[in-house]
Amino acid sequence: MKGPYPEIQGGGSLMLAWQVRNKRVLVVGGGEVAAGRIVNVLNADAKVTVVSPRSGLNDEVAYRIEQKQVDHVDRKFEPSDLDGVDMVLTAVDDPEASSQIYKLCHERRIAANIADVPPECDFYFGSVHRDGPLQIMVSTNGNGPKLANIVRRQIASSLPKNIGAAIQRVGLLRRKLRKIAPGPEEGPKRMQWMSKVCEQWSLEDLCGMTEEDMEDLLGFYRPGDVPSLEALRLGEPDGAFDGPFLI
Ligand SMILES: C[C@@]1(CC(=O)O)C2=NC(=C\c3[nH]c(c(CCC(=O)O)c3CC(=O)O)Cc3[nH]c(c(CC(=O)O)c3CCC(=O)O)/C=C3\N/C(=C\2)[C@@H](CCC(=O)O)[C@]3(C)CC(=O)O)/[C@H]1CCC(=O)O
Numbered sequence: 001m002k003g004p005y006p007e008i009q010g011g012g013s014l015m016l017a018w019q020v021r022n023k024r025v026l027v028v029g030g031g032e033v034a035a036g037r038i039v040n041v042l043n044a045d046a047k048v049t050v051v052s053p054r055s056g057l058n059d060e061v062a063y064r065i066e067q068k069q070v071d072h073v074d075r076k077f078e079p080s081d082l083d084g085v086d087m088v089l090t091a092v093d094d095p096e097a098s099s100q101i102y103k104l105c106h107e108r109r110i111a112a113n114i115a116d117v118p119p120e121c122d123f124y125f126g127s128v129h130r131d132g133p134l135q136i137m138v139s140t141n142g143n144g145p146k147l148a149n150i151v152r153r154q155i156a157s158s159l160p161k162n163i164g165a166a167i168q169r170v171g172l173l174r175r176k177l178r179k180i181a182p183g184p185e186e187g188p189k190r191m192q193w194m195s196k197v198c199e200q201w202s203l204e205d206l207c208g209m210t211e212e213d214m215e216d217l218l219g220f221y222r223p224g225d226v227p228s229l230e231a232l233r234l235g236e237p238d239g240a241f242d243g244p245f246l247i
């Protein structure tokens with residue numbers, strides 16, 4: 001019998017937005033696959049060390065090193081490379097080295113992705129669409145990486161053009177709201193109000209919202225309807241207004 005709660009469908013992955021900012025990520029290998037991994041972790045503001053003999057570096061990885069976007073250790077992997085490391089990504093053309101690195105990571109409880117060896121991955125990569133603060137990841141859980149890429153591109157092509165910009169504006173509005181209505185006791189009211197703004201304003205409106213519009217809109221932080229952008233700019237939001245309501 002179906003219960004009132006979500007049905008459990010095992011066999012998936014736990015999809016998280018892992019915060020690796022300023023964490024140390026070790027990339028073993030300097031080929032094409034490593035180059036892709038490096039872009040992924042640099043986009044998340046990690047500190048990256050690449051271990052690979054210089055002779056094996058591809059142009060992109062060599063460029064990252066030259067630009068000092070990553071640190072480089074010019075030799076093959078050694079176990080001491082794991083000291084002080086929060087995450088390990090291997091992309092080497094040597095299955096024995098891969099397995100050894102995985103075992104060491106496992107012993108030391110360091111999360112690892114071993115390219116090409118799904119059973120030795122603590123996490124998989126996915127196909128990611130990025131537009132400013134928006135990230136959408138598609139995973140097929142190891143069934144069809146190329147299909148993940150195709151599904152991701154199809155989803156991306158169906159999104160409104162300015163969605164990333166709109167989300168950025170909403171982020172700024174939320175930070176301003178937290179300033180005028182701080183404190184955990186305001187939480188439920190803040191959340192309800194933000195949800196209303198997001199539902200009632202079009203993406204175009206959110207995207208075009210200026211800082212002045214934001215300040216004006218925050219004057220209407222109170223239960224009930226939020227004024228439209230048009231009404232806000234005309235200075236007559238939704239009829240009667242008797243001043244900011246900040247409790
Ligand atoms: C999403 C993406 C991220 C990234 O790697 O950055 C990614 N693979 C991508 C591309 C890709 N990889 C491969 C092809 C060739 C065509 C094909 O096989 O389909 C293509 C297509 C291409 O290159 O265009 C070959 C391949 N991949 C894996 C194996 C091993 C195996 O299956 O045993 C083999 C060799 C298979 C063999 O020898 O036959 C394994 C994994 N690859 C994953 C992720 C994880 C599962 C993700 C999922 O299922 O959703 C997982 C499990 C582990 C991991 O790597 O984290 C990226 C798309 C990025 C993008 O462009 O958007």
Ligand SMILES: NC(=O)c1ccc[n+]([C@@H]2O[C@H](COP(=O)([O-])OP(=O)(O)OC[C@H]3O[C@@H](n4cnc5c(N)ncnc54)[C@H](O)[C@@H]3O)[C@@H](O)[C@H]2O)c1
Pocket residue numbers: 028029030031032033034051052053055056057058075076077091092093094097115116145
């Ligand atoms: N998961 C995926 O999506 C995916 C896709 C394609 C390929 N692969 C696999 O990923 C692996 C890497 O692919 P690639 O195209 O980047 O290979 P590549 O041959 O271009 O690069 C291998 C790199 O590993 C380095 N290396 C080798 N042994 C090393 C060691 N002991 N320590 C440090 N560095 C070492 C080499 O210097 C070189 O930079 C291969 O096994 C490949 O089959 C995985």
